[in-house]
Amino acid sequence: MREPDVPQAHSTAALTTAPPALRRGACPSLDEPMQTGDGLLARLRIPGDHLTPRRLQAIAETAARYGNGQLEITARGNLQARGLTHQTAPRFAEAIETIVPIERGLVVETPPLAGIDPLERADPRPLASAIRARSVAGLGPKVTVIVDGGGQIDLVALGADIRFSAISPDHWQLSVANTPVGSVATASAAAAAEAILTLIAAHGEAARGRDLPPEVLRQAVAAHLTGTASPSPRPATSAIGEFTLDQGFAAGIALPFGSIDSDSLIALARSALVLGITDLRLAPHHALLALAADPAMLAAWIEAAANLGFITAPTDPRGAVSACIGSEGCASGHLAARSLAAGLSEHHRDLLDGSITLHVSGCAKGCAHPRAAALTLVGAEDNCALVLNGLAGDMPLAEIASARMESALTRLTRQRLPGETTAACLTRLGASTIAGLFRQE
Numbered sequence: 001m002r003e004p005d006v007p008q009a010h011s012t013a014a015l016t017t018a019p020p021a022l023r024r025g026a027c028p029s030l031d032e033p034m035q036t037g038d039g040l041l042a043r044l045r046i047p048g049d050h051l052t053p054r055r056l057q058a059i060a061e062t063a064a065r066y067g068n069g070q071l072e073i074t075a076r077g078n079l080q081a082r083g084l085t086h087q088t089a090p091r092f093a094e095a096i097e098t099i100v101p102i103e104r105g106l107v108v109e110t111p112p113l114a115g116i117d118p119l120e121r122a123d124p125r126p127l128a129s130a131i132r133a134r135s136v137a138g139l140g141p142k143v144t145v146i147v148d149g150g151g152q153i154d155l156v157a158l159g160a161d162i163r164f165s166a167i168s169p170d171h172w173q174l175s176v177a178n179t180p181v182g183s184v185a186t187a188s189a190a191a192a193a194e195a196i197l198t199l200i201a202a203h204g205e206a207a208r209g210r211d212l213p214p215e216v217l218r219q220a221v222a223a224h225l226t227g228t229a230s231p232s233p234r235p236a237t238s239a240i241g242e243f244t245l246d247q248g249f250a251a252g253i254a255l256p257f258g259s260i261d262s263d264s265l266i267a268l269a270r271s272a273l274v275l276g277i278t279d280l281r282l283a284p285h286h287a288l289l290a291l292a293a294d295p296a297m298l299a300a301w302i303e304a305a306a307n308l309g310f311i312t313a314p315t316d317p318r319g320a321v322s323a324c325i326g327s328e329g330c331a332s333g334h335l336a337a338r339s340l341a342a343g344l345s346e347h348h349r350d351l352l353d354g355s356i357t358l359h360v361s362g363c364a365k366g367c368a369h370p371r372a373a374a375l376t377l378v379g380a381e382d383n384c385a386l387v388l389n390g391l392a393g394d395m396p397l398a399e400i401a402s403a404r405m406e407s408a409l410t411r412l413t414r415q416r417l418p419g420e421t422t423a424a425c426l427t428r429l430g431a432s433t434i435a436g437l438f439r440q441e
């Protein structure tokens with residue numbers, strides 16, 4: 001599956017007469033939703049990640065009408081609707097296009113506060129637009145460019161085929177497959193991106209930045225490089241919290257386990273409307289930002305979000321946990337992953353101290369967290385498997401009955417020394433001791 005070389009809208013007629021392409025492991029989109037265990041999953045690429053409360057409400061109502069009402073904001077800040085069917089997916093797509101414009105073509109991501117953030121080193125939007133304008137044919141749909149101005153909510157934690165990280169308004173660090181290549185001037189950055197994208201395309205539709213031989217890559221961009229400078233490091237950022245902007249303020253909340261039911265999202269959008277908030281932004285790490293001139297409006301919105309069950313504090317242990325719907329909504333699930341995750345978040349706050357990520361997955365596919373996590377609990381035929389520092393599909397360290405998971409985590413928590421983080425504790429214990437604790441040897 002690939003998206004058109006030149007971004008173009010699919011006609012309504014095409015959507016209503018042709019079933020969407022369904023390919024496991026493909027990149028889901030509105031035009032080509034992906035088959036999952038709970039039906040079809042459609043990803044909505046919202047230009048600039050900007051939504052009004054009315055649009056968010058309409059999208060949630062449409063997701064409830066045509067899908068199972070479960071909505072997600074992904075780790076990259078994309079909105080997704082779940083539980084569509086072959087019959088409803090085209091109608092969903094048609095309805096969404098009447099609510100909000102949908103972006104197609106090369107994925108070029110910028111931070112959600114780009115251009116209005118007083119702490120960013122450079123406004124990434126002009127460079128992002130220039131890269132989007134240089135259409136390169138033959139790229140796969142997963143190829144991603146990040147242009148990060150380095151503000152209060154950066155995109156450092158997200159992977160990218162090509163990344164421009166602002167050093168200053170005039171210079172960017174260029175990285176390919178998360179490996180620094182050198183620095184480039186703003187004036188030649190889009191040309192450097194085009195040269196790399198052309199190389200990726202030449203390696204075939206499945207190619208990514210990581211597939212480029214280093215010497216070929218360096219030769220392709222040599223004329224654009226100005227040195228080896230890199231941005232000065234900054235502490236990791238969270239989108240949950242309050243932010244001061246060039247004009248006005250922003251406040252961020254997150255969806256518990258990246259997912260929420262449509263009723264709660266509709267209620268959240270309505271509360272923004274009632275408060276007079278007009279600007280919402282999808283943000284990385286399953287977050288949603290509201291922007292307003294008056295911080296009191298944002299405080300009231302945060303309170304409404306907390307009452308609806310959203311994550312409103314960076315210390316909420318649910319923020320360290322990823323979980324899919326599992327057996328409560330997915331035919332492939334062997335575990336009620338989200339319910340188990342909710343219980344573990346409540347009962348194991350000490351374990352979830354922010355130093356580790358816990359992933360609870362209904363099966364080995366690991367939809368909710370397609371990256372390594374410190375601890376991953378995976379539903380299997382008869383048991384629950386534990387994977388240490390890996391993906392849901394990796395070799396388990398131990399297997400126990402899911403009913404014994406709570407007590408196994410309690411035994412693990414008791415191993416922590418005073419003042420020790422969970423990450424340090426896991427490192428100190430090592431794999432064989434952790435396996436023994438889980439098996440209660």
Ligand code: SF4
Pocket residue numbers: 036037038324325326327330331332333334361362363364365366367368
């Ligand atoms: S990881 Fe979860 S959502 Fe994905 S297929 Fe397995 S059970 Fe279903």
